[in-house]
Amino acid sequence: MNDPVAMSRPKKGAAGLTGSWRTFRPVVDREACNACGLCAMYCPDGCINEDHEIDLDYCKGCGICAQECPKKAIKMEREER
Amino acid sequence: MLTVATGNKAVAAAVKAAKPAVVAAYPITPQTEIVEQIAEYVTAGEMDARYIPVESEHSAMTACIGASITGVRSFTATSSHGLLYMHEMLHWAAGARLPIVMANVNRALGPGWNVWAEHTDAFSQRDTGWIQLFVSTVQEAYDTTLMAFRIAENTGILLPVMVNLDGFVLSHIMQSLETVEIGDYIPPMVLPHRIDTGNPAGYGTLTGPGDHFKFRWEIEKAMRNSPAVIADAEEEFAMRFGRKYGPVDEYLCDDADVLIVSMGTLGKEAEVAVDNLRKEGIKAGSLRIRWFRPFPELDISDRDLVVLDRGYSFGFGGVLTDSIKSRYRDSSLFSVVAGLGGQEVTYDDIAEFVRNRRMGEEYWFGVDA
Amino acid sequence: MAEIPKEEYLEKCTTACAGCTSSLTLRYVLKAAGPDTVLVVPACCTSILQGIYPNTSFSVPVYNIAFAAAAACASGMSEAFASMGKKTNVIVYAGDGGTIDIGIQALSGALERGTDFLYICYDNEAYGNTGMQRSGATPMGARTTTTPGGKTDAKKDLDRIVAAHNIPYQATATPAYPKDLYEKVKTALATPGPSFIHILAPCPPGWRIASDMSVTVGKLAVKTGSWVLWERKYGELRISSPSKSAMKKRAPLREYLSVQGRFKGISDSAVNELEQAIEKNIAQLAKEEAGEC
Amino acid sequence: MFEIRIHSRGGQGGVTAARLLAMAAFLDKKHATAAPFYGAERRGAPVTSFVRIDSEPIKIYSQIRSPNLIVVLDASIMDTVDVLQGIQKAGTVLINSPHPVDLPGVKVLTIDLTGIALAVDLVVSGSPILNTPVLGALARMGVISRESAEAAIRDMFSDERNVKAAEAAYKELVL
Numbered sequence A: 001m002n003d004p005v006a007m008s009r010p011k012k013g014a015a016g017l018t019g020s021w022r023t024f025r026p027v028v029d030r031e032a033c034n035a036c037g038l039c040a041m042y043c044p045d046g047c048i049n050e051d052h053e054i055d056l057d058y059c060k061g062c063g064i065c066a067q068e069c070p071k072k073a074i075k076m077e078r079e080e081r
Numbered sequence B: 001m002l003t004v005a006t007g008n009k010a011v012a013a014a015v016k017a018a019k020p021a022v023v024a025a026y027p028i029t030p031q032t033e034i035v036e037q038i039a040e041y042v043t044a045g046e047m048d049a050r051y052i053p054v055e056s057e058h059s060a061m062t063a064c065i066g067a068s069i070t071g072v073r074s075f076t077a078t079s080s081h082g083l084l085y086m087h088e089m090l091h092w093a094a095g096a097r098l099p100i101v102m103a104n105v106n107r108a109l110g111p112g113w114n115v116w117a118e119h120t121d122a123f124s125q126r127d128t129g130w131i132q133l134f135v136s137t138v139q140e141a142y143d144t145t146l147m148a149f150r151i152a153e154n155t156g157i158l159l160p161v162m163v164n165l166d167g168f169v170l171s172h173i174m175q176s177l178e179t180v181e182i183g184d185y186i187p188p189m190v191l192p193h194r195i196d197t198g199n200p201a202g203y204g205t206l207t208g209p210g211d212h213f214k215f216r217w218e219i220e221k222a223m224r225n226s227p228a229v230i231a232d233a234e235e236e237f238a239m240r241f242g243r244k245y246g247p248v249d250e251y252l253c254d255d256a257d258v259l260i261v262s263m264g265t266l267g268k269e270a271e272v273a274v275d276n277l278r279k280e281g282i283k284a285g286s287l288r289i290r291w292f293r294p295f296p297e298l299d300i301s302d303r304d305l306v307v308l309d310r311g312y313s314f315g316f317g318g319v320l321t322d323s324i325k326s327r328y329r330d331s332s333l334f335s336v337v338a339g340l341g342g343q344e345v346t347y348d349d350i351a352e353f354v355r356n357r358r359m360g361e362e363y364w365f366g367v368d369a
Numbered sequence C: 001m002a003e004i005p006k007e008e009y010l011e012k013c014t015t016a017c018a019g020c021t022s023s024l025t026l027r028y029v030l031k032a033a034g035p036d037t038v039l040v041v042p043a044c045c046t047s048i049l050q051g052i053y054p055n056t057s058f059s060v061p062v063y064n065i066a067f068a069a070a071a072a073c074a075s076g077m078s079e080a081f082a083s084m085g086k087k088t089n090v091i092v093y094a095g096d097g098g099t100i101d102i103g104i105q106a107l108s109g110a111l112e113r114g115t116d117f118l119y120i121c122y123d124n125e126a127y128g129n130t131g132m133q134r135s136g137a138t139p140m141g142a143r144t145t146t147t148p149g150g151k152t153d154a155k156k157d158l159d160r161i162v163a164a165h166n167i168p169y170q171a172t173a174t175p176a177y178p179k180d181l182y183e184k185v186k187t188a189l190a191t192p193g194p195s196f197i198h199i200l201a202p203c204p205p206g207w208r209i210a211s212d213m214s215v216t217v218g219k220l221a222v223k224t225g226s227w228v229l230w231e232r233k234y235g236e237l238r239i240s241s242p243s244k245s246a247m248k249k250r251a252p253l254r255e256y257l258s259v260q261g262r263f264k265g266i267s268d269s270a271v272n273e274l275e276q277a278i279e280k281n282i283a284q285l286a287k288e289e290a291g292e293c
Numbered sequence D: 001m002f003e004i005r006i007h008s009r010g011g012q013g014g015v016t017a018a019r020l021l022a023m024a025a026f027l028d029k030k031h032a033t034a035a036p037f038y039g040a041e042r043r044g045a046p047v048t049s050f051v052r053i054d055s056e057p058i059k060i061y062s063q064i065r066s067p068n069l070i071v072v073l074d075a076s077i078m079d080t081v082d083v084l085q086g087i088q089k090a091g092t093v094l095i096n097s098p099h100p101v102d103l104p105g106v107k108v109l110t111i112d113l114t115g116i117a118l119a120v121d122l123v124v125s126g127s128p129i130l131n132t133p134v135l136g137a138l139a140r141m142g143v144i145s146r147e148s149a150e151a152a153i154r155d156m157f158s159d160e161r162n163v164k165a166a167e168a169a170y171k172e173l174v175l
Helices: A038-042 A064-068 B007-018 B032-043 B057-068 B080-085 B087-095 B138-153 B209-241 B266-279 B319-327 B347-355 C021-033 C045-049 C070-083 C096-101 C104-112 C158-163 C178-190 C211-223 C241-248 C253-258 C268-289 D014-027 D075-079 D113-119 D133-140 D146-156 D161-172
Strands: A007-010 A024-028 A074-078 B002-006 B022-024 B050-052 B074-078 B101-106 B131-134 B161-166 B174-178 B248-251 B258-263 B284-289 B291-293 B304-309 B332-337 B362-364 C037-041 C062-064 C089-095 C118-123 C169-173 C195-200 C230-233 C236-239 D002-009 D031-037 D046-054 D069-072 D092-096 D107-111
Touching: A038 A064, A064 A074, A064 C211, B002 B007, B002 B138, B002 D014, B007 B032, B007 B074, B007 B101, B007 B138, B007 B161, B007 B174, B022 B032, B022 B057, B022 C070, B032 B050, B032 B074, B050 B057, B050 C070, B057 B074, B057 B080, B057 B087, B057 C070, B057 C104, B074 B080, B080 B087, B080 B101, B087 B209, B101 B138, B131 B138, B131 B209, B138 B161, B138 B174, B138 B209, B174 D014, B209 B291, B248 B266, B258 B266, B258 B319, B258 B347, B266 B284, B266 B347, B304 B319, B304 B347, B319 B332, C021 C045, C021 C089, C021 C118, C021 C178, C021 C211, C037 C070, C045 C089, C070 C089, C070 C104, C070 C118, C089 C096, C096 C104, C096 C118, C096 C158, C104 C118, C104 C158, C118 C178, C158 C169, C158 C195, C169 C178, C178 C195, C178 C230, C211 C241, C211 C253, C236 C241, C236 C268, C253 C268, D002 D014, D002 D075, D014 D031, D014 D046, D014 D133, D014 D146, D069 D075, D075 D092, D092 D133, D113 D133, D113 D161, D133 D146, D133 D161, D146 D161
Parallel strands: B022 B050, B022 B074, B074 B101, B101 B161, B131 B161, B258 B284, B258 B304, B304 B332, B332 B362, C037 C062, C037 C089, C089 C118, C118 C195, C169 C195, D002 D069, D069 D092, D092 D107
Antiparallel strands: A024 A074, B002 B174, B131 B291, B174 D031, B248 B284, C169 C230, C230 C236, D002 D046, D031 D046
């Protein structure tokens, strides 16, 4: 540690794997999806990429994607751990 | 150049010479003349600084913090309630290791309203991590303000520095002043942890107990390095400009049986008392403390001490007395609380304290029988 | 409208609550601002959600500062960057407590001095970071931990306080309408001098809503007229299109209130007062837009 | 050490007079300090300033107790303030007054500084300026040199009427 003060450096997963916070996981129904992108737009944590793949390491399972999906193509399913 | 100036104008002249990029300040008696003078320098184009006329002292210190973390030199001045209003940010500045320089014109605190000299304002900031220097003449105010930038910005220190001068007694007195061409006495400021959008970092993010502890220790390590750095700044100053300063200002101490220990302008008044006492055959000396934090090593063994305190810790004792007692437990000491709220303390009064000293006791001048 | 950049400046992942609309807001603020940006953050949820030293989930510099101090810190920073000839964006990102209550003095000072910066207040209408105590931004009738019976005072009108400073750019937004938000941040940063954006940020735990409802509730705030989106550039007010549409046929306020646990048991008189405040606000904004005041 | 106490009212320039005097003494190659005793600056309130002049450096900060010279810029102050307090036996009092003033036991000089200021139109915000003319009188008394008085005034003020007024006072004072 050479910094004279606490300087935090950017790091993916700075707060650990927040995917473990989930009770429900989003599951995308590719058939129903029309790739409008609203799920990615509204994801608070930016966990959904352009191909509408969800990064489950970090997805907290808030369910906004499912709620905002106009095609109801995302279902929140109970985590089985 | 030799001229005459008030303590306030001397500080402003030194700040001008130090070329800060940002000055943020709020007026308060008896400091106001400093920031008015700086505003004039800036308006007249004699100083290439951004003057931020903030709406409070809390914001003055915060704006200096915001400026300093980008890596530029910053300055502010305040006094009394202004200093206490920024107290939170004083901790922040030191904790963030920002070499901000501040002049504090020592003044009492209300109630009742009192604009005159007292050291309680600075003493209340004792544990903030600021280096605190106390001066006694217009010349010393100028010289020490210049040194303050060099000390604060030393990469082994990176702590803010407060230059204290007594309200009115020194801030408004006119004395001769020799200004200097500072050349490279204050090297360009290099802040290793300055904000860099090319190499982003989170400053002051949540820091756990173990790490927080480490950074507090870093502050103390810097404080422990500071005596050598301050001494170096003083020696270099003496070499370049011919005026010598040290952690204490000693006057006829070597053969003294009794030392008057004081801070600020009382230290000069005490020298007159020493002269008069010596005429009576009392071997007195004056020891004026210039560095309050870091607190200096004192050569006081086997002498009676008469400590003049211009600030008090209620329920405990005089603040200077406290510092000396805790460092030198065996000291034989007469604690005089005097000069609060600008109470007049003359060289005759000081001589009387020495003549009538009661070792081990405390005496409130003008109140005690 | 320019395409919203794909770059993300929040690393996965923050410690924000699931469904946090402040995180959502920050994504778009930083997309609009780009990498040459410094965020100044006073005590608020964002102080904590960056993560713990030595790591941070933010990939722009963040300067965390004391609660009352954000705008003053930005003042110093902005002037310092200007003195070096740098164009770096200085953005304060502060909660409602740090803006409307303890930080309002520093904010007012910085606005009055013409500081070149953007101040964003993300407003979740209570002290979220300390567990939802009332703030000056808490609306009437809302239950918080310090107004267990529902707040009896009205929400402080921050926007009209800020407006009184006659700054070059001022707007309201909510991340339920991210494109609107993104555009407003872009405009604010392109406007020299002080800019201010007030963002309604629904808070799942604080508002007692399910985490998947925060965007929906944000939309409802706009549709009911409870939150009106507008921007004012150099004194010219324009009501933004989501609110324009909403005003044609406004949804009843009860739709917004009934989905939030914090308004459970709200009295009819409080609802009435909220409705009257909405009518008055909309009427004033409409008049201003029409140039009638 | 020569010690001077100046009595004035806030706004009359007593503090500036003290500073000018110290500056002039400094130009005479002497050591000097000038210190006001005041708190909140209020127009009209009595103000006391102190000047010390010596061939040696001056370490004393406390107020002057037994002045060699007392300057009264506003004679009406004598109704409320004991201006003679502590004056040395051989001390002198210089009073701004158009009329002779008799004070028992001390040497009194009077000069109409207000009249001098008005005569050269040295008036700011409706108040005649007294701090520069008084320097002329003090130069005549030998406290400072005439050249230094003029130089000190020029150092602080660009308006030539100040020098003119000081010159007039120099000539008018009867020792």
